[in-house]
Every structure is written in C-alpha cells, then in structure tokens.
Amino acid sequence: MCAEGVGYEFSRPELLEQALTHSSYSSEHGLGRHASNERLEYLGDAVLKAVVAEALMRMMPDASEGAMSKVSAQVLSGRTLARVARRLRLGDMLRLSHGEELSGGRNKRRNLAGAMEAVIGAVFIDGGFDAARGFIMRWMEREIAQAISEPLADYKTALQERVQAGGAGTVSYTTLSVEGPPHAPVFTVQAVINGRPASIGVGSSRRDAEQNAARAALESLESLESLE
Template identity: 35%
Template structure:
C-alpha cells in the first residue's frame, strides 16, 4: 500500500537556522524524515502561520488529529498484548491515563520538543513554548507526521523507546493498582493476610526481570513478572485476582 507523503500541504521557506534545528531534533532521535515538510508542519503552531501568511505555511492541527488516532491505536494494541488478563474497562482506563495531556507533556518534554516549536511572537511572549496543551498537541502532531512519512511500524518503534517503557516500570501504576484491588477483595471476604515475596531474579543488572508471588495465609494465589519488583508484585496481584474470579461460584 502506498503511503501518503503529505506533499500537497503548503510549505514556506524556513530560514537555514531553523532547518538546522529540525535536523538536530531528527539526529537526536535517530529518526530522519523523507519528506522534511512533514516534520516542519508538525512543529508549526497556528500563531506562526498567522504571522507568515504570505509565506504559505500550514499549521499542525490536521497532523494532531491524525496523530491522536494513531497514538490511541498503537497504545491500545500494546496494552491488549501486554496485559492479557486485564478487562476492557481496565484497559480503557489505563489507555486514557497514557494518551492524555499530562502524559503527552511528559513525553514531549523528554524529547525537548518545546524548543523546536515555531511560534508567533505573541504566543512566544505569553509562554506558549511551555504551555501543556501546546506541547501535548505537538507530540501528537509528530506521531501523525511520522506515520505519514514512514508508517505504523516506525511509530510503534518510536513509542517503544519513549512511551511503553514507562508503563513497564509502573509509571501508571496509580491507574492499575492491582495490589490495592486485591487487598479490598480479601478484606471483603475476611480471608486473612496477603504477603508478597520475590522468588527469582534473572538477567544482568541493567535489564533484570523479577518474579514475585503473592500468598494468602501462606498459600500461593498468583505469580507475576516485571522489570522492577513493584511491577512484578502488581502482576502477581493481577494474576491472583484472575484466579479468584475463575474459582468464584457462578451467580455470586
């Protein structure tokens, strides 16, 4: 299938200094656009377009729309495969915490996207370069531009570097706090005390995998694996909840 390159958007002539900045951001990410106009557009705010009407620039709003959809699809697929025991409601809640403005701002700041945005003078003077909504929009626009230029596989590879590792180390554990959920279940049935222990550690120090188990009155309820002890314990709790759900008599 032939990918659209976005060749029909209006493109003004950027100063050499600005084009050098965009080369820098591509070098830092080791991602180089075939159609340079797409990355320029991804970082072009509407305020910049309004101040350069005669130079035929296009803002990033359409790319933002596309990037939002691509990001949601990519994150959905990752979560679906990563958490096979998670319910539809839990998946939706976790996805929403990843594809939301505060999280997108974190990703954009990690890549220093703010310094590369093309802004109008008024937006610049009022602190637009650090405005959360603007940064979130730029991140989505970049994803949209990358998708048009190089396809979904490259987008997923980009997210595997910037977004997905944060899920794996528990950055969104406040959303999927299975340990608290399991504790509530046990308290409702008054079935005793829960205890977590690490039963195995594998791999080198920089890429270690931990195995945890959760016990109820010294009886194992579930096993979990993760890149950190915290993640392994959360996975063990999730496994335990799945086991308790399966063993629960129908109708209860």
C-alpha cells in the same frame, strides 16, 4: 529542525517542520491553516490510540476492558504527552508566533501535547504504521508500563509535577476541619500552591481529602490552560 532530536530520520523533513509549526506561527506568517500542525495532530492522536490499545492488549492479557481503558486514559492524557514532549525537547523546536512565544508557549501543556501527537502523525505519513509504532514505543513504553503498574491515580504527585514543570513551586496541604463522629470523620483539606490557596478537598481520611484537593487543583489548572 533537528530530526536527530526526535530519534527518527525523515525521508520528508518538511513533515517534521509542519509537525512543529503552531497555528499561531502559520497565521502570523500568512502560511494558511493547513501549514500548521493541527491536521498532523489529528492523525497522530488516532495512530497513538491504536498503538497504545495494541500494546495494552499484549501487556495486560488478563485485564478487563474497563481496566485497560483507565490505563489508556492515563497514557493518552495531555499531562503524559507533554512530559514525553519535554523529554524530546519539542518545546525548543516549536515554531510560534511572537505573541505565543512571549506568553510562554514553549512550555504550555496543550502546545507540547499537540506537538507530540503531530510528530507521531508525521512519522506515520513518512514511514507507515510500523515506524510510528516503533517511535511511540521507544519514547512512551515507560509511561505505558508505569500506568499499568500504578493504575490508581496519584493526584498529589501529578500536581507537584505540574507545578514544578512550570518553574520553581511548592505544594502543601492544610487541614481546615475534621467533622463528624470519631468512627466516621469527614476531613476538609485545602491545597496551597506557592503560598496561595488553590482548592478544597473532602474525604473520609486526611489522605483522601488531600488527593481530592490535588485533583481539584489539577482540573482548575487544566481549565485555565485550555483558555490560553
């Protein structure tokens, strides 16, 4: 394991090794359940939430609880965590079973997000809260700032990023119908991924319908991924 790759020097390198050990690997090699990164992931999730909450209190001094919750949800989403994990190249360092490797486990969002949280948990155990905070802010401050400056979810951009993360792919939108009176039209739009119909969205404008179609497609992709 390359500790330099994650930007933190572990006094206990075995913690990083565990943080990058998928449950499929520990099962395949008879290492036992506690040898995987699941417990570190649980810890890292809690530490990450605390650090993000603290950062939002400082960076959003006039925001309501509801506004901070929306930003926090965006920062803590699997999509964001997987993106940061890719920047750290955690997928390349994961220890996976043969089957998980063949199924594309190094690029699965769930595996990447889990590894990111597990590494945070490992840093917390190794160096304490201050070390974990420093690690999180080093790699995720950009995501936090972006979520604050762009609080409204752009599902079309998120879908395009998600499709491209899985390899070459294109997303387009087709207007299926426009119904209702001129002053209150209802648009129905279909999202098409790599030439295949993916989802339907309805809205009072073409833009809203496209955003709703993109959101439905993202939810569908995430549901399928959770079953992998």
